[in-house]
Amino acid sequence: MRKNLKIPLLIILILAYSLGLTAQEIILNPSRDQSGEAGLLRLSGQVVSYEGEPVGKAVVLIPEIQKTTETDKNGEFEIYAVPPGRYHVEVYAEGYVDYHSDFFDLKQSMTAAINLIKKLSEEIVVTATQTPKLYAEVPVKTEIITAREIEQKGASQLAESLSLITGLRVENNCQNCNFTQVRINGMEGKYSQILIDSSPVFSSMIGVYGLEQIPTEMLNRIEVVKGGGSALYGGNAVAGVINVLTQEPKGNSTTIKLHQQSNKGEPYTNMGFRSGLVTKDGNTKAFLFANYKGRQPVDLNGDGFSEIGRLKSTNFGLNLYNSFSGIRGRLKLGFYRIAEDRRGGDLFDLPPHEANIAEWINSDLLGFSSDWNHYLSDKLYYSVSFSHVHAQRDTYYGAEKDLNAYGSTENPVTYLNTQLNYHMGSHLLSTGFQFKGEIIRDQAVAYGREIDDNYNEFGLFAQDDVKLNKTFSLLAGLRLSKHSLIDKLIFNPRMSVLINFLKDMSWRTTFSSGYRAPQVFDEDLHITQVGGEGMVIENSPELKEEKSYSVSTGFDYGKELGRNRFQFSVEGFYTLLTDAFVLDEKEYDPREKAMVFERVNGSDAKVYGISADIGYRLGSYLFLKAGLTLQRSRLDEPEPDFGSRGLFRTPDSYGYASLGYQNSRIVDVNLSLEYTGKMRIPHYAGYIEEDRLETGQTFWVLNAKLKKPFHFGQKSKINVFLGMYNLFDSFQKDLDKGVYRDAGYVYGPSRPRSVYTGFEFSF
Numbered sequence: 001m002r003k004n005l006k007i008p009l010l011i012i013l014i015l016a017y018s019l020g021l022t023a024q025e026i027i028l029n030p031s032r033d034q035s036g037e038a039g040l041l042r043l044s045g046q047v048v049s050y051e052g053e054p055v056g057k058a059v060v061l062i063p064e065i066q067k068t069t070e071t072d073k074n075g076e077f078e079i080y081a082v083p084p085g086r087y088h089v090e091v092y093a094e095g096y097v098d099y100h101s102d103f104f105d106l107k108q109s110m111t112a113a114i115n116l117i118k119k120l121s122e123e124i125v126v127t128a129t130q131t132p133k134l135y136a137e138v139p140v141k142t143e144i145i146t147a148r149e150i151e152q153k154g155a156s157q158l159a160e161s162l163s164l165i166t167g168l169r170v171e172n173n174c175q176n177c178n179f180t181q182v183r184i185n186g187m188e189g190k191y192s193q194i195l196i197d198s199s200p201v202f203s204s205m206i207g208v209y210g211l212e213q214i215p216t217e218m219l220n221r222i223e224v225v226k227g228g229g230s231a232l233y234g235g236n237a238v239a240g241v242i243n244v245l246t247q248e249p250k251g252n253s254t255t256i257k258l259h260q261q262s263n264k265g266e267p268y269t270n271m272g273f274r275s276g277l278v279t280k281d282g283n284t285k286a287f288l289f290a291n292y293k294g295r296q297p298v299d300l301n302g303d304g305f306s307e308i309g310r311l312k313s314t315n316f317g318l319n320l321y322n323s324f325s326g327i328r329g330r331l332k333l334g335f336y337r338i339a340e341d342r343r344g345g346d347l348f349d350l351p352p353h354e355a356n357i358a359e360w361i362n363s364d365l366l367g368f369s370s371d372w373n374h375y376l377s378d379k380l381y382y383s384v385s386f387s388h389v390h391a392q393r394d395t396y397y398g399a400e401k402d403l404n405a406y407g408s409t410e411n412p413v414t415y416l417n418t419q420l421n422y423h424m425g426s427h428l429l430s431t432g433f434q435f436k437g438e439i440i441r442d443q444a445v446a447y448g449r450e451i452d453d454n455y456n457e458f459g460l461f462a463q464d465d466v467k468l469n470k471t472f473s474l475l476a477g478l479r480l481s482k483h484s485l486i487d488k489l490i491f492n493p494r495m496s497v498l499i500n501f502l503k504d505m506s507w508r509t510t511f512s513s514g515y516r517a518p519q520v521f522d523e524d525l526h527i528t529q530v531g532g533e534g535m536v537i538e539n540s541p542e543l544k545e546e547k548s549y550s551v552s553t554g555f556d557y558g559k560e561l562g563r564n565r566f567q568f569s570v571e572g573f574y575t576l577l578t579d580a581f582v583l584d585e586k587e588y589d590p591r592e593k594a595m596v597f598e599r600v601n602g603s604d605a606k607v608y609g610i611s612a613d614i615g616y617r618l619g620s621y622l623f624l625k626a627g628l629t630l631q632r633s634r635l636d637e638p639e640p641d642f643g644s645r646g647l648f649r650t651p652d653s654y655g656y657a658s659l660g661y662q663n664s665r666i667v668d669v670n671l672s673l674e675y676t677g678k679m680r681i682p683h684y685a686g687y688i689e690e691d692r693l694e695t696g697q698t699f700w701v702l703n704a705k706l707k708k709p710f711h712f713g714q715k716s717k718i719n720v721f722l723g724m725y726n727l728f729d730s731f732q733k734d735l736d737k738g739v740y741r742d743a744g745y746v747y748g749p750s751r752p753r754s755v756y757t758g759f760e761f762s763f
Contacts, residue, residue: 040080040081040082040083041082041083041084041106041108041109041110042078042079042080042081042082042109042110043062043078043079043082043089043106043109043110043112044076044077044078044079044109044110044111044112045076045077045110045111045112045113045114046071046074046075046076046077046112046113046114046715047060047071047075047076047077047091047093047114047116048075048113048114048115048116049096049115049116049117049118052147052148053250054071054073054074054075054076054250054251055071055075055093055096055116056071056072056073056074056075057070057071057093057094058070058071058075058077058091058092058093058096058116059091059092059093060077060079060089060090060091060114061089061090061091061092062079062082062087062088062089062090063088063090064085064086064087064088065082065083065085065087067079067081067082071093073282074251082106084106084107085105085106086103086104086105086106087103087104087106088100088101088102088103088104089101089112089114091114091116093116095118096116096117096118097116097117097118097560097562097563097565098563099114099116099563100563101114113711117563117565117617136500136506137467137473137498138465138473138475138498139465139473139474139475139496139497139498139508139510140225140230140475140496140508140510141225141226141508141510141552141554141556141571142223142224142225143165143166143223143224143225143226144221144222144223144224145161145162145165145221145222145223145224146221147219147220147221149164150216150219150221150222151216151760152660152670152705153670153672153703153705154259154703154705154721154723154725154756155216156215156216156259156270156272156293157211157212157213157214157215157216157293158210158211158212158213158214158215158216158219158222158244159180159182159211159212159750160216161216161219161222162182162211162222162224162242163656163672163674164625164627164656164658164672164674165224165627165656166611166612166613166627166628166629166655166656167184167185167226167611167627167629168182168183168184168224169182169183169186169650169654169676170182170183170211170750171183171649171747171750172746172747172750173523173526173528173649173744173746174344174359174526174528174743174744174746175305175307175344175735175736175741175742175743175744175745175746176305176306176309176344176345176357176358176359176528176529176743177209177309177342177343177344177359177361177526178212178308178309178342178344178750179208179209179523179526180209180211180212180750181207181211181522181523182194182211182242183239183650184224184226184239184240184242185226185227185239185240185573185575185607185609185611185629185631186607186609186629186631186633186647186650186651187238187239187575187607187647187650188239188647188649189207189522190207190236190516190521190522190523191236191238191239191516191548192237192238192239192240192241192242193233193234193236193237193240193241193242194207194210194241194242194244195233195241195242195243195244196214196244196246196367196369196387197243197244197245197246197334197369197371197385197387198243198385198417199369199385199387199415199417200233200234200415200436201367201387201388201389201413201415203389203391203411203413203438203440204411204438204440204519204520204521204522204524204525205391205393205409205411205440205442205522205525206365206389206391206411206413206522207521207522208361208522208523208525208526209340209342209361209363212311213313213315213338213340213363213365214244214338215272215289215291215293215315216272217247217257217272217273217274217289217290217291218244218246218247218289218291218315218317218336219244219245219246219247220245220246220247220248221245222242222243222244222245223241223242223243223245224240224241224242224243225240225241225243226239226240226552226571226573227239227240227510227512227550227552227573227575228240228492228494228510228512228513228514228548228550230463230475230477230494230496231461231462231463231477231478231479231492231493231494232419232430232432232461232463232477232479234434234436234457234459234481234514236514236515236516236517237514238514238516238548238550238575238577239575246287246317246319246334247274247276247287247289247319248285248287248319248321249276249277249278249285249286249287250276250278251276251278252276252277252278253275253276253715253762253763254273254274254275254276254762254763255272255273255274255275255760255761255762256272256273256760256761257270257271257272257273257758257759257760257761258270258271258758258759259271259272259756259758260756260757260758261754261755261756262754262755262756263295263296263298263308263751263752263754264298264300264752264753264754266295266296266297266298266308267294267295267296268293268294268295268296268311268754268756269292269293269294269295270291270292270293270758271291271292271293272289272290272291272292273288273289273290273291274287274288274289274290275287275288275289282323283322283323283324283325284321284322284323285319285320285321285322286318286319286320286321287318287319288316288317288318289316289317289318290314290315290316290317291313291314291315291316292313292314293311293312293313294311294312294313295308295309295310295311295312296310297309297310297343297344297348298752300731300735300752301735301737303737303738303741304346305344305345305346305356305357305737305738305739305741306344306345306346306348307735307746308344308751309342309343309344309345309359310342310343310344310348311340311341311342312340312341312342313338313339313340313341313342314339315336315337315338315339315340316336316337317334317335317336317337317367318334318335318336319332319333319334319335320332320333320334327374328374328375328376329372329373329374329375330372330373330374331370331371331372332369332370332371332372333369333370334367334368334369334370334371335367335368335369336365336366336367337364337365337366337367338363338364338365338367339363339364339365340361340362340363341360341361341362341363342360342361342363343358343359343360343361344357344358344359345357345358345359345360346358352396352398352405352406353396353398353401353402353403353405353406354401355401356399356400356401356739357398357399357529357532357739357741357743358396358398358399359395359396359397359527359529359743360395360396361393361394361395362393362394362395363391363392363393364391364392364393365389365390365391366389366390366391367387367388367389367390368387368388368389369385369386369387369388370385370386370387371383371384371385371386372384372385378423379422379423379424380420380421380422380423381421382418382419382420382421383417383418383419383421384416384417384418384419385415385416385417386414386415386416386417387413387414387415388412388413388414388415389412389413390412391409391410391411391412391413392408392409392410392411393408393409394406394407394408395407395408395409395444397444397447397526397527397529397534398446398529398534399529399532399533399534399739400532400739402446402593404445404446405444405445405446405447405534406445406446407442407443407444407445407446407449408442408443409440409441409442409443409525410439410440410441410442411438411439411440411441411442412438412439413436413437413438413439414435414436414437414438415434415435415436415437416434416435416436417432417433417434418432418433418434419431419432420432426466426467426468427464427465427466428464428465428466429462429463429464429465430461430462430463430464430465430477431460431461431462431463432460432461433458433459433460434457434458434459434460434461435456435457435458435459436455436456436457436459437454437455437456437457438454438455438456439453439454439455440452440453440454440455440520440525442520442525444527444534444536446534446593446594447527447534447536447593447594448594449536449538451520453519453520454484455483455484455485455517455519456483456484457481457482457483457484457517458481458482459479459480459481459482460479460480460481461477461478461479461480462477462478463475463476463477463478464476464477470500471499471500471501472497472498472499472500473497473498473499473500474495474496474497474498475495475496475497475498476494476495476496477493477494477495478491478492478493478494479491479492479493479494480492481515483517483545485517485518485519485545486515486517486545490515490545492512492513492514492515493511493512493513494510494511494512494513495510495511495512496508496509496510496511497509497510501555504557504558504559505555505556505557505558506555506556507553507554507555508552508553508554508555508556509551509552509553510550510551510552510553511550511551512548512549512550512551513547513548513549513550514547514548514550515545515546515547515548516545516546516548516581517545518539518543518544518545518599519539520539523537524537524538524539527594528742528743528744529741529743530595530684530685530686530742530743530744531595531684531685531686531687531740531742532686532739532740533593533594533595534593534594534595535594535595535597535684535744536594536595536596536597537583537596537597537598537599538596538597538598538599539598539599540598540599540600540601542600542601543581543599543600543601544579544601545579546577546578546579546580546581546601547577547578547579548575548576548577548578549575549576549578550573550574550575550576551573551574552571552572552573552574553571553572554569554570554571554572554611555569555570556568556569557569563619564616564617564618564619565615565616565617566615566616566617567613567614567615567616568612568613568614568615569612569613570610570611570612570613571610571611571612572608572609572610572611573607573608573609573610573611573631574606574607574608575606575607575608576604576605576606577604577605577606577607578604579601579602579604580601580602580603580604580605580635581599581600581601581602582599582600582601582602582635582639582640583597583598583599583600583639583641584597584598584599584600584639584640584641585597585598585640585641586598595684600640602635602637602639602640603635603636603637604635604636605633605634605635605636605647606632606633606634606636607631607632607633607647608631608632609629609630609631609632610629610630610631611627611628611629611630612627612628613625613626613627614626614627621661621662621663622660622661622662623658623659623660624657624658624659624660625656625657625658626655626656626657626658627655627656627657628653628654628655628675629653629654629655630652630653631650631652631653632646632652633646633647633650634646635647641682641691642682642691642692642693644680644693646680648679648680648681648682649679649680649681649747650679651676651677651678651679651696652677652678652679653675653677654675654676654677655674655675656672656673656674656675657672657673658670658671658672658673659671659672664709664711666708667706667707667708668705668706668707668708668709669704669705669706670704670705670707671702671703671704672702672703672704673700673701673702673703674699674700674701674703674749675698675699675700675701676698676699676701676748676749677698678695678696678697678698679695679696679747680693680694680695680696681693681694681695681696681745681747682694682744682745683742683745684742684744684745685742686736686740686741686742687736687737687738687740687741687742688736688742694734694745696732696747696748697732697733697734697748699730699731699748699749700728700730701725701726701728701730701749702726702727702728702730703723703724703725703726703727704723704724704727705721705722705723705724706721706722706723707719707720707721707722708720708721715762715763716761716762716763717761717762718759718760718761718762719759719760719762720757720758720759721756721757721758721759721760722755722756722757723755723756723757724753724754724755724756725751725753725754725756726749726751726752726753726754727753728753729752729753730748730749731748731749731752731753732746732747732748732749
């Protein structure tokens with residue numbers, strides 16, 4: 001235990017030492033350019049937001065000599081003919097907190113890097129209305145994960161980026177292949193809608209491993225909406241929406257990244273590249289990214305079988321933007337390809353069918369998208385977007401050297417969205433049409449599974465976003481959907497209300513309804529190995545759609561005190577599911593060579609709880625955040641297998657806390673703590689003698705990251721980082737062992753204690 005304490009104690013000492021120093025909020029570097037009058041100096045530099053975006057038209061002032069200038073579109077500025085002396089700098093920009101630097105001695109020409117913080121009321125979100133709007137004016141609560149926050153977490157892909165958000169949990173569901181899903185307010189991943197640039201192209205097959213396949217190089221930011229909220233999204237947005245917004249360059253820059261990790265001595269390499277190009281007039285932009293990941297398998301309990309599987313993936317993509325200023329139109333074209341090979345089990349140097357256990361998946365995703373936005377007038381504008389993802393894979397899910405356990409899946413998805421928006425006084429009226437088509441062709445010969453399904457979903461929506469007065473705002477909409485598996489039309493009304501009681505306090509309430517069609521879900525396309533056999537899920541012929549009714553309400557309080565910011569929020573939520581989907585184990589048939597679970601309609605179910613967040617930022621260098629969720633999930637009648645009335649794999653309490661300190665002269669420090677309470681997990685016979693329902697342990701996961709930036713001139717810099725995930729090695733202690741283990745009996749943190757280091761070079 002003493003050895004375990006050495007590293008966290010060292011980090012805490014470094015943090016305490018750093019906090020004791022006077023933090024310079026302006027980064028000054030000597031400039032080689034000594035141009036100007038004899039004996040006079042030059043102060044130049046760049047003003048960027050906390051998220052790293054250039055701030056144009058910012059006023060930069062040296063009050064002692066009353067010299068001032070304005071930044072250009074790249075956030076750059078120059079002040080000439082400055083005599084040597086002791087000065088401070090002030091910066092003023094619309095939408096940002098006023099900036100006052102510490103005093104510094106100017107003895108030679110210098111370049112400065114200045115960070116501004118957005119005002120609370122100036123955060124821009126797009127998910128609720130698919131149009132850019134100030135968060136302070138949107139009735140739907142939207143949480144933002146910025147690119148800077150993703151970097152602070154040491155994340156290498158989407159799944160890791162979704163940590164440290166109240167009400168969200170990413171969990172590992174397979175001991176062999178590490179199939180992951182994200183839960184919002186305790187509800188399974190299939191109740192959430194994951195979007196890429198507002199398009200729901202996360203298909204049934206992509207949903208199995210997609211959270212780990214989207215690299216952070218692709219991400220600009222992530223917007224999270226809990227609950228239904230908006231009529232613009234499909235009926236299966238029951239638990240919420242996660243909108244992954246891809247990169248759009250703000251200037252000409254390139255970043256190269258190397259992230260090297262050690263998982264219990266086994267290497268995990270992550271290399272990334274991203275580059276942005278913007279023409280001088282700003283009308284044409286291009287963004288290119290590429291990423292490689294390679295991970296060796298890890299056996300954590302010494303039984304010869306992996307708990308963390310082998311992984312190799314390469315992906316790349318390109319986004320192109322062009323603004324047609326003459327007609328006030330804008331076109332975006334996107335392309336990406338993701339190729340991944342993952343395998344878990346044992347005997348990795350042999351083919352899958354010669355291993356005792358092997359889950360092998362070779363995935364290939366090819367995505368195209370286009371988005372056209374056109375202003376016909378100041379009040380009338382429309383958008384048309386199209387996305388297509390062709391996903392296919394080859395698989396092996398088998399045990400005991402079964403030669404027939406190979407399979408294949410093809411799952412193309414096409415999405416079309418048209419939206420017309422009209423400003424009429426204080427109203428933003430939106431209406432549109434959406435189409436989503438999905439084809440699933442899947443074969444798993446060893447388990448007699450053959451799927452050949454086509455799903456078509458049509459949606460019409462109308463929505464009114466109205467600001468009634470300074471106090472009240474309303475977002476009300478109606479969605480009419482027709483799914484090919486449901487005979488009747490489905491109406492989903494949704495409404496959100498925003499009440500600004502005070503300048504610094506707002507109250508949001510949302511009502512929504514949704515549904516899930518009786519189709520194939522991501523978990524159905526994954527075959528867990530249990531007791532040396534596969535576990536297959538199929539739908540009952542009598543399965544009908546599941547419906548949901550949700551309400552959430554809560555307040556946000558935010559106060560700016562100079563450059564400091566305090567935030568606090570509380571939200572209560574309640575969801576009723578009617579005809580809830582549950583799994584019923586069918587009587588074992590030796591001819592099927594598998595455990596077969598049938599999805600049937602059970603009783604109604606309720607999920608309810610409360611979440612709270614608190615945050616404090618001291619200037620641009622110190623922040624503290626924490627969040628906690630308390631919830632309950634109950635079926636009206638016990639589920640058929642274990643007689644439980646609670647939903648499986650969701651704890652009654654979970655939360656996080658994070659502390660960050662940015663001091664570019666010394667080191668940047670980020671500490672985070674993730675808490676997961678006890679939960680109930682099915683444990684099937686194989687390694688154990690009989691099926692039983694287990695109660696999992698409580699986990700406290702402490703993470704730390706140190707980063708030191710080195711600046712070279714005005715634009716080039718290297719960030720060198722060192723971090724550790726799960727410092728105290730808080731990991732599941734009762735994992736099954738051997739060929740007959742239940743690979744689905746895995747819960748808690750996805751990684752044991754892991755050390756990583758690397759660098760990012762930007763120029």
